[in-house]
Each structure stands twice: as structure tokens, then as C-alpha cells.
Amino acid sequence: MSDYCGRCGRQTADHAGPELTGCARALSLEPPRYCAACRRRMIVQITPTGWTARCSEHGVLTNLHLQN
Amino acid sequence: MTDMLDTDILSAAREQVLERGIGLTEAQAVECLTLPDDRLDDLLALAHEVRMRWCGPEVEVEGIVSVKTGGCPEDCHFCSQSGLFQSPVRAAWLDIPSLVKAAKETAATGATEFCIVAAVRGPDERLMKQMREGCEAIRAEVDINIAASLGMLTQAQVDELADMGIHRYNHNLETSRSYFPNVVTTHTWEERWSTLSMVRDAGMEVCCGGIVGMGETIEQRAEFAAQLAELEPDEVPLNFLNPRPGTPFGDQPIMAPAEALKTVATFRLALPRTILRYAGGRELTLGDLAGKGVLGGINAVIVGNYLTTLGRPATEDLDMLAELSMPIKALSQTL
Numbered sequence: 416m417s418d419y420c421g422r423c424g425r426q427t428a429d430h431a432g433p434e435l436t437g438c439a440r441a442l443s444l445e446p447p448r449y450c451a452a453c454r455r456r457m458i459v460q461i462t463p464t465g466w467t468a469r470c471s472e473h474g475v476l477t478n479l480h481l482q483n
Numbered sequence: 484m485t486d487m488l489d490t491d492i493l494s495a496a497r498e499q500v501l502e503r504g505i506g507l508t509e510a511q512a513v514e515c516l517t518l519p520d521d522r523l524d525d526l527l528a529l530a531h532e533v534r535m536r537w538c539g540p541e542v543e544v545e546g547i548v549s550v551k552t553g554g555c556p557e558d559c560h561f562c563s564q565s566g567l568f569q570s571p572v573r574a575a576w577l578d579i580p581s582l583v584k585a586a587k588e589t590a591a592t593g594a595t596e597f598c599i600v601a602a603v604r605g606p607d608e609r610l611m612k613q614m615r616e617g618c619e620a621i622r623a624e625v626d627i628n629i630a631a632s633l634g635m636l637t638q639a640q641v642d643e644l645a646d647m648g649i650h651r652y653n654h655n656l657e658t659s660r661s662y663f664p665n666v667v668t669t670h671t672w673e674e675r676w677s678t679l680s681m682v683r684d685a686g687m688e689v690c691c692g693g694i695v696g697m698g699e700t701i702e703q704r705a706e707f708a709a710q711l712a713e714l715e716p717d718e719v720p721l722n723f724l725n726p727r728p729g730t731p732f733g734d735q736p737i738m739a740p741a742e743a744l745k746t747v748a749t750f751r752l753a754l755p756r757t758i759l760r761y762a763g764g765r766e767l768t769l770g771d772l773a774g775k776g777v778l779g780g781i782n783a784v785i786v787g788n789y790l791t792t793l794g795r796p797a798t799e800d801l802d803m804l805a806e807l808s809m810p811i812k813a814l815s816q817t818l
Contacts, residue, residue, distance in 0.1 A: 443793075445791070448571035458574075459572070460549075460552070461549065461791065462548055463585055463588045463592070464796075
């Protein structure tokens with residue numbers, strides 16, 4: 416279970432119902448911008464076939480897998 | 484009944500645009516944009532005929548990548564890369580090996596165009612150096628046309644990009660001249676036009692389009708189509724607003740699919756010979772109806788991801804084109 420929403424950065428415990436559904440749907444067409452573990456804004460690089468999102472504390476998330 | 488057909492906009496467009504290749508006027512574009520939904524299929528069918536007659540069946544495929552993301556000093560109200568808004572997008576810089584990798588990914592889809600984009604007012608010396616070295620590195624490994632989109636240019640920068648062999652330069656007017664001040668306040672529509680004029684004079688192909696659904700009126704949308712027709716760009720990328728969190732347009736509604744498709748067809752009828760490209764926001768706006776646009780005037784697509792948002796996988800677009808019997812333009816046809 417993630418602590419924070421990757422799209423809006425809100426705590427998932429306070430983020431329910433239609434808003435959470437909206438963010439989940441949006442994340443099918445955009446990479447996460449916030450680290451799900453610490454809410455830091457991540458540095459995101461998008462290429463034609465993939466993306467990476469780097470948290471300075473928790474490593475690099477990609478469209479394929481999480482790398483530390 | 485005969486009188487009605489004689490004055491019907493689609494009958495007039497058939498004779499004027501399809502038979503003679505003369506694009507719609509601004510007033511005619513308003514008529515097409517305000518056609519009732521039950522005429523949409525007729526409008527799309529005519530736009531498709533016009534595209535086939537004046538452009539042919541090939542579809543141009545392109546991939547894009549952001550070499551410099553975020554931190555832009557401009558205030559384009561649709562853009563999550565402006566440093567002036569509370570957007571979650573952080574600044575990032577793509578190194579040359581990553582640029583080459585992105586070009587390879589793009590070429591692997593069958594694309595003939597690879598556009599390198601930067602979120603800047605205009606390029607500084609560091610960015611021009613990155614472009615020089617990036618173009619050389621890509622050319623050493625990938626057979627693809629390189630395009631660029633680096634904001635407003637000086638004449639010296641135009642000349643330098645032409646010397647680098649940049650095939651096509653993108654600089655969108657974004658919207659009509661009358662609506663532009665509602666979208667951008669840090670520079671003018673005329674400054675953008677000036678860059679486009681220099682690009683054309685230097686021999687590069689001109690790529691200029693914009694975004695619809697930003698709150699402009701139907702009349703302003705028609706005005707934009709007419710102004711693009713006056714510019715005579717080689718390519719018009721057509722984006723549909725994807726409202727980004729934290730931007731002034733973040734709460735704008737998503738355009739209705741029928742309205743988006745009428746816009747596609749009308750832009751084709753206003754610009755019968757241009758490359759009309761599906762760009763950002765189409766997944767959100769059209770979903771599974773995207774194919775109707777390809778049969779309604781579109782003859783180019785951006786495949787894969789966009790600059791800050793994701794597209795659908797390139798294979799889905801390529802499968803769609805195959806199902807529609809639309810051949811992908813080969814590199815040899817673009818040189």
C-alpha cells in the first residue's frame with residue numbers, strides 16, 4: 416500500500432472516492448510525479464516508449480519496474 | 484431541397500476544396516464547426532476525400548522527446564512546464580546517450596521524424612551545443628529526420644539550426660491571434676509569427692499548430708484555422724487540451740469527442756495540402772474514436788509518449804493504421 420498518491424501527492428489515507436479513482440485513471444496516461452513512499456517530487460524523464468521517475472531518497476521508478 | 488443543397492457548406496466545400504484545392508475561408512470554417520452532430524459523418528467523409536486527393540494515403544509517423552523539461556520562464560496557461568505555476572513537473576535535462584536511445588526507439592516504430600523539444604523561451608548556448616552534439620550523435624547511429632522545437636529564435640540561431648540539418652522546426656501559434664492574450668502574456672503571437680517567418684526563409688520546413696479546447700470560441704477556432712492557412716505551414720500538429728494540474732487551465736473541461744472530430748475535419752478543409760498531425764490529448768478526448776479522425780482528415784500521428792504525459796503504445800497506433808489500410812510514409816519519400 417502506497418503512503419502517497421503519485422499524481423497529486425496526497426496521503427492515500429485521506430484520498431478516497433472519486434478523487435482517488437480520478438488520479439488512478441489519470442496515471443494510466445501520465446507518469447507519477449510524487450514518490451509514493453515520501454511525497455518528494457520526482458525528476459521524471461519521458462521517452463517515446465518509456466519513462467523514469469527518480470526520487471532522491473527512494474531511487475528510480477520506471478514504467479517497467481522499481482530500481483533502487 | 485435543391486436550393487438548400489446549393490447553399491449547403493459541404494456542397495460548397497466539395498466543389499471548392501476537393502475539386503479546386505482551395506481551403507475554407509474563416510466564415511466557411513465557422514459553418515463547418517457549427518454543423519449539427521448528425522452531419523458529422525458527412526463532414527469527416529469529405530475531409531477524408533480531400534486528404535486522399537491532395538495528400539495521398541500515406542501517414543507520417545513521428546516521435547518526440549523533451550531534451551529540457553520544466554522550469555520555463557513563460558506562462559503558457561496550458562503548460563505544466565512553466566516555472567510560474569504550482570505544477571508538480573520538476574526540471575530535467577536529457578543527456579546525449581538518452582537522446583540517441585530515444586531516436587532509436589522512434590525509428591524502430593517506422594517513424595520518419597524525431598522531434599527534439601525544449602521548454603524554453605528560446606535556446607541558450609548550452610542548449611544549442613546540446614543540439615549540435617545530439618544531432619551528430621543521432622545521425623551516426625539512426626536513419627531519421629531530425630526536427631526541433633526550441634521556442635523563439637534569433638536569426639543567428641535559425642541559421643545555425645539550418646546548418647545542423649534540422650529538417651523541420653516546430654513553433655506553435657497555439658491559438659488564434661485574438662485569443663492568444665488569454666493563453667500567454669509573457670510574449671506575443673506576433674513574436675511567434677516572426678520566428679516562423681525566419682524558419683521558412685532559412686529553408687527549413689515549418690511546423691505550426693496549436694491546442695483546441697482552451698476556452699476559445701468557435702469563431703476563434705475558425706480564425707485560428709484561417710491564420711494557419713495564411714501561414715501555409717508544411718505541418719499542423721493538432722492538440723486537444725489535456726488540463727494539467729496546477730496550471731491556469733487545469734480545470735477546463737475536456738472537449739467533447741464530436742466537437743474534436745469536427746475540428747479535425749474543418750482544419751483539413753481549411754488546409755487541404757498540409758500534413759495534419761494528431762498530437763497530444765487525443766487519447767483523453769477521443770479514446771477509441773481516434774480512428775474516425777484518421778478517416779476524417781488526419782494524415783500524421785505522434786506515436787508513443789508526449790513530453791509530460793503518456794500516449795498509447797506505438798504498436799496500437801501502427802495496428803490501427805494497418806487496419807485502416809493506411810501505409811506509413813517511408814523515409815525516402817520525405818527527403
